[in-house]
Amino acid sequence: MNFRSYVLSTLSIAAALLAVAAPASSEEVPLDHIVAIVNEDVVMSSELEERIKEIYFRLKESGTEIPPQNVLVPQVLERLILEQLQLSRGQRAGIRISDEELNQSIERLAKSRGLSMEDMLEEARQNGIDLGRLREQLRNEMIIKRVQDGFVNQRINISEQEIDNFLKSEEGQQWSSPDVNLGHIILTLPAGAPRDQVAAVEQKVRELYEQLQAGADFRSLAIANSSGQNALKGGDLGWRKTTQLPSIFITAVDKLSPGEVSVPIRSDAGYHLLKLYERRGGGEKIVVQHHARHILIKPNEIRTEEETKAMLEGIRADILNGADFTELARENSEDIASSMAGGDVGWSLPGQFVPEFETVMHKLELNEVSEPFRSQFGWHILQVTERRQQDFSEDIRHQQAENILRHRKYEEELQLWLQEIRDEAFVEIKL
Structure with a gap:
């Protein structure tokens, strides 16, 4: 049986399995082999089969009509090829997703469906989806998003003239x-x-x-x-x-x-x-602004994720025991832009910071020092020193115009x- 026939056969089996929610252990495991060579990398038949299963699961769950198998297979394979190209760029750029970041992402996904993380993973397991592969796929999706943001945003230039023209337009007002x-x-x-x-x-x-x-x-x-x-x-x-x-x-x-x-x-x-x-x-035209400061430490070749997080936990303990946040930020923070100012990042503007930073910033009480948290830049601790409600100032209007155009x-x-x-x-x- 050639691979195309094998995949179509597998799809029929997968659809039936999903319909009765049979456990993955009831399936036969075929020999794995290459279905596409992508530069120096490959896409394996097991990756293609697993992704097709996941798509069947999502389509079944949403009640969406399933397209013909001879249409779906090439579409999924093309998506895997593009993903492999982007993951290779992420690897060369040194982009990594920690287990803690991954777990937080899974929790957010589960919450959006009204489930706990454990319930969502159990549901996936019962529908024949390998949990290890599922976690790896979610990790890859996070890497790909960072790769896209990095490569695509550097191709986009927003001039001051474009912003001014937008602000003067009827739409911009x-x-x-x-x-x-x-x-x-x-x-x-x-x-x-x-x-x-x-x-x-x-x-x-x-x-x-x-x-x-x-x-x-x-x-x-x-x-x-x-x-x-x-x-x-x-x-x-x-x-x-x-x-x-x-x-x-x-x-x-x-x-x-x-x-x-x-x-x-x-x-x-x-x-x-x-x-x-x-x-x-x-x-709404009224936004909440935060005056915040932070300390950033990045994992590197000689300092692991766990060691970096532990280092920040020690710095946080020193602050809670009376040490000066400003001095510790100057001595330790690896955010060049803010470290000389004692970690001060000023008053926030909507969309100015990455989502992880803004989520913590919104939750903190005034002068509370956050637990260490991870973003794409490394590990942070954060403190909000002031908070205010502010109408759109010229700075905010300018920032929002740039975000819209981008x-x-x-x-x-x-x-x-x-x-x-x-x-x-x-x-x-x-x-």
């Missing part, structure tokens, strides 16, 4: 923009694609649009056809501020009523279809970057 819950399908086109390739993609996107107008399930078509990062999640983008959408999407979304699908939209990355699931409006450019720049690294890679499919 209306900070209360509605939130929209969107689905997204993208059919990508490489730069300089020949005319026949463009025509083929145009024909395909028209056919998809007609199917959707006739009542086809958007999520199923996204899984089967989209090249977007969220394709295997049914193309769901989740809730977004309309001002954070790419400019070419805003006009289209404004014309949609909940449940409607946009006409095909052309961009430099290809053709897009959008579905508006829900719309809700308005953001968000607009990010999604499209991400698709272009992914297309570039895929085109540059040596990939050999061995199905």
Whole structure:
């Protein structure tokens, strides 16, 4: 039996297993082998099979129609190839995710589903999903997000003139923009694609649009056809501020009523279809600002995660026993920008810090010293010395304008970057 036949057979078995929630131990374990060579790395048949199982589980759980197997398998393999390319870059950049960070991420995911971490992992185990592989996949997703943020953000330049133009525009003066819950399908086109390739993609996107107008399930078509990062999640983008959408999407979304699908939209990355699931409006103009200071210590080749955390616990104990935070920050903090100021990072602006930092900052009582916590930069302890409610100042308006413009450019720049690294890679499919 060739591998394609084997995978299709495995998919049928996996679907049946999921339907009856049979334990993984009842399955036969086939011999593992290579299904794709990606530069110096490989994708194994076990990775492909496990990812297909997980997708079946998610589709079954959400009640989404399952696409044909001969469509799903190549789509999943292509996603694994792109992931491998990004993980290789993360490895070269020295990006690491600690077990503590991973557990926190799993807890947040479980909480969003109304479950404890233990209950969610047990549910996955009962549905035949290997827990070790699940943890590794979540770790990889976190690494990939950091790789994307690092590589894509450095490609995005927001000039002062762009910010000024935005602030002077009618849109820039209306900070209360509605939130929209969107689905997204993208059919990508490489730069300089020949005319026949463009025509083929145009024909395909028209056919998809007609199917959707006739009542086809958007999520199923996204899984089967989209090249977007969220394709295997049914193309769901989740809730977004309309001002954070790419400019070419805003006009289209404004014309949609909940449940409607946009006409095909052309961009430099290809053709897009959008579905508006829900719309809700308005953001508050008053924000809570924090005046904070922190001490950052980074793991390195001679200091492990555990040793770094223990070092910060010792510094925190000294502060609680009366030592001066400012002096200890100057002596120990590896945040060059703030260490000379005694760890002072000033008054916060919305979205200024990474999510882990802002989460702790919001929870702390005034002058309380946090327990050590991990971010992508290393281990921190944090203290909030003042807190105030503030209307949008010029600094806040400027920062928010820059964030909005960056968000607009990010999604499209991400698709272009992914297309570039895929085109540059040596990939050999061995199905």
